[in-house]
Amino acid sequence: MSKTVEVQYFAILREQRGLAKEKVSTAAATAAQLYDELRARHGFTLESSRLRVAVNDDFAPWQAPLRDGDRLVFIPPVAGG
Amino acid sequence: MSKTVEVQYFAILREQRGLAKEKVSTAAATAAQLYDELRARHGFTLESSRLRVAVNDDFAPWQAPLRDGDRLVFIPPVAGG
């Protein structure tokens, strides 16, 4: 059940990952599982409870099933204004 | 006890009086009495309860005693902004 998704990183996640975008092959079934996997691999400091997730340029539930080709963004706490 | 005061008119009072400023000789003891006198003479439509009064460029109580040489302005309901 491996699929390939694109992950885009912003702000603190971009710096901690050291890049802005990557393709990831994963067996994760949900965005939540994928973040846990990436966090363990790259040492992201933020817990998923402090993030939101976007799939294909809109907010999505953490438990939505991942599909091959999805584009994901994990959204750290925002600070506009 | 006659005194001479200067009365300046604005807005609707200026139009109803037909001039912007005049010297008035009066026996009125207070600003309230003076307004009643001028209202009777010139047919001002506004009752004093809807006005405020300024003496020498600051708001004053209607019952403050009038002094010779005072400058008075009767202030119609305002509408700035």
Add this chain to the structure above:
Amino acid sequence: MFRISSEPIDPATLQRELRDVRAGACASFEGWVRNRNDGQPVRALDYEAYVPLAEKEGDRILAEAREKFAILDVRCVHRIGALSLGDLAIWVGVTAEHRGAAFEACRYIVDEAKARVPIWKKEHYAGGATAWINCATRGPGAQSTPPTG
């Protein structure tokens, strides 16, 4: 700080005067001449002020705003004379470290200025009638007078 102006108001210049690297927020308000009031088509306005007392009372309002809200600076200018539709009648600008105080002070100043500062507004209607706003009485005399120009 509070000024009555017979010349058009220049918001860009006023806001430049408020620049301050301590400020994170600048709230501003513009009052514009609109084309109707209470359902009646308006074609122009005259504003008139009792200038010395208007500026004195306006400055008192700004001092109250400084006391009530954590603001850094403030400007307010009210235009007088003959204004056309769309013209800027009043400008208020407030800076503060944080937006809450800036918004609240700006609103306070506009509300108080409208309620307390001796400025009067005469509306000219499409049909040629005029009215001094808030000065209507029971009789018709004060509500509608021939246009003055």
Add this chain to the structure above:
Amino acid sequence: MFRISSEPIDPATLQRELRDVRAGACASFEGWVRNRNDGQPVRALDYEAYVPLAEKEGDRILAEAREKFAILDVRCVHRIGALSLGDLAIWVGVTAEHRGAAFEACRYIVDEAKARVPIWKKEHYAGGATAWINCATRGPGAQSTPPTG
């Protein structure tokens, strides 16, 4: 209506777009880069946005404001990139027939934009340290990283 801009924001142009003879009130807000935050001296900021979602979420906020308040029009632009002290980071302008709706909608938009739009702010401090605002964790890693430029 809600735009992310990597160029400096031009409030005069934006406000001209809002001109409307039906409008009696224009409330606006500017967020400026200030020289300290939580007591720490700040020397510059970087703003970064997830642009497609930021503009989508920003437009949703403006639509909510139109639904909640009796406003005529609205614009909001948020700057991204490297900003200096005093620079304009966000501009919001709202027109309405009456001032209450203009003020309330303007405040609503600023509050919601800060809370919901995917934009991030990195502060550069006088000593050379940096921090992504709101992203601190219990460990020291996220709070203070070497300056990036």
